[in-house]
Amino acid sequence: METFINLAHGDGGELTHRLIRDVFVAAFGKKDAALFDAASLHIPTGNVAVTTDSFVIKPIFFPGGSIGKLAVAGTINDLAVSGAKPLYLTCGFVIEEGFPIADLKKIVIDMANEAKKTGVTIVAGDTKVVEKGSADGVYINTTGIGVYEHNKGCSLAFEEGDAIIISGTIGDHGIAVLTARGDLGITAPTLSDCASLNGMIDSVLQQCGTVRIMRDPTRGGLATTLVEIAEDFQITMTINERSLPIKQEVHGACDILGFDPLYLANEGKAIFIVADSQKEKVIDILKSCPEGKDATIIGSITSKGKGQLLLETPIGSKRMLTRLSGTMFPRIC
Amino acid sequence: METFINLAHGDGGELTHRLIRDVFVAAFGKKDAALFDAASLHIPTGNVAVTTDSFVIKPIFFPGGSIGKLAVAGTINDLAVSGAKPLYLTCGFVIEEGFPIADLKKIVIDMANEAKKTGVTIVAGDTKVVEKGSADGVYINTTGIGVYEHNKGCSLAFEEGDAIIISGTIGDHGIAVLTARGDLGITAPTLSDCASLNGMIDSVLQQCGTVRIMRDPTRGGLATTLVEIAEDFQITMTINERSLPIKQEVHGACDILGFDPLYLANEGKAIFIVADSQKEKVIDILKSCPEGKDATIIGSITSKGKGQLLLETPIGSKRMLTRLSGTMFPRIC
Incomplete structure (x- = not known):
């Protein structure tokens, strides 16, 4: 050949x-x-x-x-x-x-x-x-x-107080791929999280029936995906900066390179929005799966009627997050 | 914007x-x-x-x-x-x-x-x-x-004597696209036959139930598609060179450029292999559709057990046709 x-x-x-x-x-x-x-x-x-x-x-x-x-x-x-x-x-x-x-x-x-x-x-x-x-x-x-399949999936019936969960650390894929290109002057500090999540998601749905919504925060990162949900369903979501799971080495690379991990692509993470009463159960299920071992509650739906995403900073102030704008990261997926 | x-x-x-x-x-x-x-x-x-x-x-x-x-x-x-x-x-x-x-x-x-x-x-x-x-x-x-849909489609039950039909002229797409690039020195002598055939095919299946097989001779052209069928189902097909429907202007362009219309792409034609008893009916149905007005019987299955395509030339000799080999036509579709 x-x-x-x-x-x-x-x-x-x-x-x-x-x-x-x-x-x-x-x-x-x-x-x-x-x-x-x-x-x-x-x-x-x-x-x-x-x-x-x-x-x-x-x-x-x-x-x-x-x-x-x-x-x-x-x-x-x-x-x-x-x-x-x-x-x-x-x-x-x-x-x-x-x-x-x-x-x-x-x-x-x-x-x-x-x-x-x-x-x-x-x-x-x-x-x-x-x-x-x-x-x-x-x-x-x-x-x-x-x-x-019958009786499983996303209800889209959002309520104030619903919890926002991310299944693991953010930004791994973005940092792994961007640094692997070799033109940023640092060697890749981490592996991409690239993984199929159907098994983990099936575990959640099998045991919980429905959740509010699930999404995978790929291009545009966690922030862009949450903004899309907020706008599409006219809900205000507030996430807590301190609770965001970010690997030390990804944090370090972002500091050096000037990237915001909230906007970096993920290829093995899922966002789950679930009823407040379900959140601990969902976290337990996720943590029982290898892809979900770092699952974390990162925020909640704080009101309905206005589509926006707020970030609560470590000093307690809040700022509004928008979609990724401009072109930080071509060809990340 | x-x-x-x-x-x-x-x-x-x-x-x-x-x-x-x-x-x-x-x-x-x-x-x-x-x-x-x-x-x-x-x-x-x-x-x-x-x-x-x-x-x-x-x-x-x-x-x-x-x-x-x-x-x-x-x-x-x-x-x-x-x-x-x-x-x-x-x-x-x-x-x-x-x-x-x-x-x-x-x-x-x-x-x-x-x-x-x-x-x-x-x-x-x-x-x-x-x-x-x-x-x-x-x-x-x-x-x-x-x-x-129930009870319609391709039976794949080939018999000696089955007729081979092409729904119209061959090579139109290939000639239209290759000449449109402007580097062959002639202006496009014809339009591409690019068209959706689902309506025409539905008419045939509605009225005939099943045919033996249908294929669209795109990349590689009529000859390559027929060779594939012949090899996949181990049947010998013989097509008659004189019966091939080819537009005068396509013939002319092929003569000038050294192309063989049997290997030029089509994007609005279908091959039908049908029982000998069905062939006239299928031709009538095809001719009643705008995309099938030049439908022609071009040959038949002449034996079973050996996968090959034979071309009967105007002087009565036969030669074996192979798949397109080499790269005449990149980016034709």
Whole structure:
């Protein structure tokens, strides 16, 4: 087999056929979609959930993961936080001419491993190749299909006093990826938190039935995600700066680099907003899972009717947080 | 609003929010996915079909279509030829920094129009922005979800004597796009055939129940697609060179440029293999649809047990056709 991707790998002919057979089918197994233009899926009774995400992360291999692991975990997490059980994934590759096939194999194996670990099947794929200089290595789209199971998920029935929980430390992914690029002058002080959260989320839903809402604070970070929730549902949320779980090394890197961990991407964390009466139980469940061992209550819904996010500082003052604005962090996912 | 895409349009913050609102939601309407991480879909009883495709076509606007129209029609066609009724689409954009927002709007409106025309709903999307030089304008992934309706579709029960039908002229898309690039020294002699075929295919299935198989001969062209079918199902197919429907202007351009229309991409054509007894009926149904007015019987299954495609030339000799090999046509879809 060739060492590098060339344009003929994307033209639908003999080399495309061999690439699919030797790289994709070798890792994912042969599915209907290898023979037909669409895969046939069995979907259990229930409403179907679908989500799509393109991954353009740079570098493609980073401390704690790769674009392949991320492309599977990221889409699984979008399904899981919406209250759906992830079942199937499709993947679409745009590959730059000259990309090493050995790297493509590593990426595809990471995808296959993450899919296997989470019980999700990769059912359809597509490969396009563009000329050298028309992409940066490889971009991957994954689309996830899941099913909403009966009586579980997000009620969206917010009440004053509802607790805001984050499942672990914030900013790990952002710091790991930004420093891994090598142009910030410090070596990566931590690993990305890149992980599939469907197992942990399933534990919460199995034992609690519904929560108010779940979200994964990826691009834009914790602050941007909470602002979106606050605005979409017209609730005021107040989070306490002192309670935010942040690794010492992430704190240190942020101080040096001038980043705010509230706006750094996470790829293995979920926000849970739950009834005040449920919060301790949810924390216990989260802490029983490896991905949730640092779960923390970081604030609460303090009023309804106005969509805003407030940060209570260590000296007791409050300031309003907005969405990430400007472009600190391109290609973080 | 800004005139050009900048990196902040992809970072998940304020500009991303505005881009989604002013471009995507403006064209596609507001769906669940605008509020949540996954869209909730209603799927009628039946097995679910899913397919994914990335579009990297160059140029993004070409005679007869655009990357937007193609991204919708191409995925709808993959569902339709698999025997599924297309219902939902997701779309993932990778956009180059500096891309004109006016062009993005045109593309998105083309997508919305094609989706509307075909009765398909766009339910989820994602936008990433990469630095100038890290993509060529815009790449779009669409993933399609459909449903296999009871008792219709592809039987795959091939018999000797089965007829091979193509729904119209071949090579139009390939010639339109390759000449539109302007570097071949001739102006585009024809329009791309880019079109959604689900209506035409539905007419055939409604009136015929099942066919043997349907495929859309896109990348790699008619010959590559037929070779794939021949090999996958171990059947020998013979097609007659004289019967191939080819527009005069496509023939002329191929002569000048040295292209073989059998290997040129089509984006609005379908292959039907049907029982010999069904062939006239299928031709009549196809000819009653605008997309099928040039439908032609081009050959038949001449034996079983060996997977090969034979071309009967005008002088009566036969030669074996293989998959497209080498890279004639990068970025044709």
